[in-house]
Amino acid sequence: MEKVRPKKHLGQHFLTDLGIAEQIAMAVQGHMGVQQLLEIGPGMGVLTDYLLKLPMELYLIDIDSESVVYLQKKYPQLGSKIIEGDYLKENFDEQLPEQYAIAGNFPYNISSQILFRVLEERQKVTEVVCMLQKEVAKRIASPKGNKDYGILSVLLQAYYDIEYLFSVPPSVFNPPPKVNSGVIRLKRNSIEKLECNERLFFQVVKAGFGNRRKTLRNSLKSFQLAEDFKSHPILDKRAEQLDVADFVFLTQQIDASRGNH
Structure with a gap:
């Protein structure tokens, strides 16, 4: 199978380190007993290989048609669970009617937008394990009083318990990004609704x-x-x-x- 070439306009940096892919997959805990897992931006499936070993039903979504064709050949058993689409716009009510978890190496240029979408879907998304630009990951996990603390920190911490798990160097990607990366885990807390508007x-x-x-x-x-x-x-x-x-x-x-x- 021909490899997928990373596309700059999609912010693609494909992970090449299998050890790190396994670490990310192992961080998914199936919080609140969720049975379904959605991987955002699987690229060539380096992380997917390890997510498939989890006792969860796996769905993949990628905006890149070249990646989708590659993934369909690599994982014929997933069939219609491989979705060509944009997580920011897709409606998952049919494919994922229940609560679900998310994993992925998010494209840096839209990682904040993905997390704002997670906030919109907070009644369904119980857990997120994702790799982001390190400074964004640190900001989201940051406590108050820290210069990194910002809008996303407050909004996400209102509904999720957040842990910064580990840092990842640029050298384990193709092409290497100009920044370091960080992996965080968000787990939905017990707050159904805030005590305010x-x-x-x-x-x-x-x-x-x-x-x-x-x-x-x-x-x-x-x-x-x-x-x-x-x-x-x-x-x-x-x-x-x-x-x-x-x-x-x-x-x-x-x-x-x-x-x-």
């Missing part, structure tokens, strides 16, 4: 980090805070000093003050 919560978090150097009093001006709340000490802080619970509290206050207008 979730849509507003997302808006407050994004606005809070909109200008990291400003205090929240300045960055949240557009939300028309209630007069008696404007002097609250939490507003003297910057977004990176707040954890999920603080942002929930802030959202509750903003929501309540809207009701007073």
Whole structure:
């Protein structure tokens, strides 16, 4: 079988190290008893070989038609479980009606978008084990008060317990990326719904980090805070000093003050 050539416009860097592929696969725990696993961007199936050994039903999705043809030849037993499509746009209700886990070496140029999609699908996605650009992986796993801490950190940590597992050098990819990589694991926590207006919560978090150097009093001006709340000490802080619970509290206050207008 002819090898698939990595395409720059798709951000493809194919993993070549079998040991690392096995480590990533072994990190998938089947959290909350999920039976189905979706691999995003399998490329030539280096990680797929190890995911197939897990006691889960495996699905593959790749946007690259050349990869899909290659995977269909390599894994004829998967049949229609090999999907040519874009994870950011695909509707999985038919193929994956139950809860499922995700694994993959995510293309760096869309890794944040994939994780925002995971947030949209948070009632179905119980676990994610993925390789990302190291600084993005560190940011997502970062606690409050850290300069790496940002929008994705807060939003993902609201619904997932996150662990940074290990780092991966550029030399184990074809072609080698210009950056180091990191592998993280997200496991869905027990929070079905936040104790606030979730849509507003997302808006407050994004606005809070909109200008990291400003205090929240300045960055949240557009939300028309209630007069008696404007002097609250939490507003003297910057977004990176707040954890999920603080942002929930802030959202509750903003929501309540809207009701007073």
